Amino acid sequence: QKEVEQDPGPLSVPEGAIVSLNCTYSNSAFQYFMWYRQYSRKGPELLMYTYSSGNKEDGRFTAQVDKSSKYISLFIRDSQPSDSATYLCAMSVSGGTSYGKLTFGQGTILTVHP
Amino acid sequence: DAMVIQNPRYQVTQFGKPVTLSCSQTLNHNVMYWYQQKSSQAPKLLFHYYDKDFNNEADTPDNFQSRRPNTSFCFLDIRSPGLGDAAMYLCATSRDQVTGEQYFGPGTRLTVT
Numbered sequence: 579q580k581e582v583e584q585d586p587g588p589l590s591v592p593e594g595a596i597v598s599l600n601c602t603y604s605n606s607a608f609q610y611f612m613w614y615r616q617y618s619r620k621g622p623e624l625l626m627y628t629y630s631s632g633n634k635e636d637g638r639f640t641a642q643v644d645k646s647s648k649y650i651s652l653f654i655r656d657s658q659p660s661d662s663a664t665y666l667c668a669m670s671v672s673g674g675t676s677y678g679k680l681t682f683g684q685g686t687i688l689t690v691h692p
Numbered sequence: 693d694a695m696v697i698q699n700p701r702y703q704v705t706q707f708g709k710p711v712t713l714s715c716s717q718t719l720n721h722n723v724m725y726w727y728q729q730k731s732s733q734a735p736k737l738l739f740h741y742y743d744k745d746f747n748n749e750a751d752t753p754d755n756f757q758s759r760r761p762n763t764s765f766c767f768l769d770i771r772s773p774g775l776g777d778a779a780m781y782l783c784a785t786s787r788d789q790v791t792g793e794q795y796f797g798p799g800t801r802l803t804v805t
Contacts (some may be wrong), residue, residue, distance in 0.1 A: 586732075610792045621698075621782050621796035622735070629791070666734060670792025678723065678792040682734035 581605050584667055584683025593692050597654040601667035601683045604648065608669040608681070611643050613652045616664045616685070625665075626652060657690045664688070695719070696797035698783050704803045705773050713768040713800045715783030723789055724766040726758060727782040729799070735782055741766060742789050770802075778804045 584601045591597055599613075610629055614622035626641040628634050628650075634641045640653040650669075654661055667683040696717045705711040715724065723742050727735035739748045741760045755777070757769040770777055780801050784794040 612792065612794075614796075619780075619799075619801065621696075621799045624793070624795060627791075627793050668792070672790060678786050678789045678794070679737060679740075680735075680792050680794060684734055685732075 579604060580684075581681050582667065582669060582683045584686055586684050586686060588687040588689060590689045590691065591657055593657060593659060593690055595657050595690070597657050597661070597688060597690075599652040599654075599665050599667075599686050599688070601650050601669075602648055603650075603669060603681075605669075605671070605681070606645075606648065607671045609672045610670045611641070611650050612668045612670075612680070613639075613641055614666040614668060615661075616666060618663075622666055659690050659692055662689045696783055696785055696795055698781075698797040698800050700800060701798060702801050702803075704805060705770075706805055707775065708772045711770050711773055711802065713770075713781050713802070715766045715768070715797055716764050717783075717785045717797075718764070719785055719787075719795065720763065721785035721787050721795075722763075723786040724760060725784040725786070725794060726756075726766070726768050727784065727796075728777075729780040729782055738768070773802070773804045775804050778802055 613626040616622040631645040638655045642651045664685040666685045668680040725740040726738045729735040738752045759767045780799045783797040786794045
């Protein structure tokens, strides 16, 4: 079993839809949670960064972390064709010998069609 | 704008011919990472530097080496590229080793012929 599980999709939605992307994980030591967006043939771009449980909102994006369920989500409201990309969840253990090492999900391919 | 820059963006090399990829950053971050990403896969950490301290992942092949001559620059050397080394190579930086908040460059796509 992988430490981080993410549905690879692909996910196709119409413009304006609410998109929900999810990851589950098994390592209870993870404390930092991130979502990256990666366009084709480009490097990952940090979208959202959350410490421990709770919600964080940034414009059309909301990240949720539920440590009790070991489950994180990214919601995209009013999705746009420019949101079409691969979304990677990533998480890390705090300090110690982990040196901020990220454990990634497999990525979900999202297409928003006009 | 502060950023992570990678050169070249595309690199073609021959089987067995050494190649060097470069990364520079203007974020003044202490930590620099090198990742390998193959098609439809998540990035795989190869190694990282915290300042000048080098840390190799256990499963990184000996064929891959790295140098960090100063805070701003880091290089990835592939001594004898094989066909299986064709991939996107990503450089990332982080302010510290605690949070995992990493900022990636645009990547170098390596083709091995």
